[in-house]
Amino acid sequence: MAHDHHDHDHSDLSETELRVRALETILTEKGYVDPAALDLLIETYEKKVGPRNGARVVARAWSDPDYKAWLMKDANAAILSVGYAGRQGEHMVVVENTPKQHNMVVCTLCSCYPWPVLGLPPVWYKSAPYRSRAVADPRGVLKDFGVTLPADTAIRVWDSTSEIRYLVLPMRPKGTDGWSEDKLADLVTRDSMIGTGLAKEPE
């Protein structure tokens, strides 16, 4: 990025993002590009930005209690140790799912999304209806994603900002004792790391 401001009160787009948006708007207005078709095409590749980075972090936290303690205390350093740096100035916080609390992350700005760790955000994630519904009715949104939590599990919604980005540490699925980190990482989906899903169950 040419520059990366961190103002609190308004939104920011990098110079490159401005140029990309300008092109997309013009091409859409002139009928060269259908935004829905473009989103669909981009979605095809969304897993190609930092695909396994966050999954690796989660798998290690499941396997190594010391690493997990470090991750909860200093996520930036712990994530970096696995080899994945975020953008400069970006502060990562890890929130842990437990039987008592499920965590979900929302943000409408793609610049607030920790893509080096999580990969590209899904198209719906940036939509205003998703964000407002997630805040007002998180249980309903989860249900739409096919996730039903026990009634006594509280749901906490975290709004990421340009200063703080969240990574959800999903609960380790049962029946995975003794699994290698590689095998565990395959159970960690992107959705489970933003809290709109759970880690996959072992087959």
Added chain:
Amino acid sequence: MTQIDPAAARVAKEAIPTIPTDEDGPVFREPWEAHAFAMALTLHARGLFTWKEWAEALAAEIKAAQAAGDPDTGETYYRHWLATLEKMVARKGVATAATLTRYRDAWDRAADRTPHGKPIELQPGDFRD
């Protein structure tokens, strides 16, 4: 509207071997790179240019950047891709450089007036004519 098959990406890769890929297909460092890639794929599918034409334009862009001191580490690949896209769009009469700047400035104003956390949307008032 032209339908785009992901197979189109494979054709693009064959025509433009420098596109960063892994065993599954194109890889991107940042979300905007995927947007720039998808726009080029869409315009090609619409017949705005051939891949041969694109490859020549992109090669010229990269060569000029290297001459100007670009370290050519691969990190700037999609910057050159985006610059090629802007020039191609101008050359084909879709939008002039001035129009691109006008929209870029409008998006900048839209971002400035949008409180953090709200979706950034372009409005007529963002344009200064």
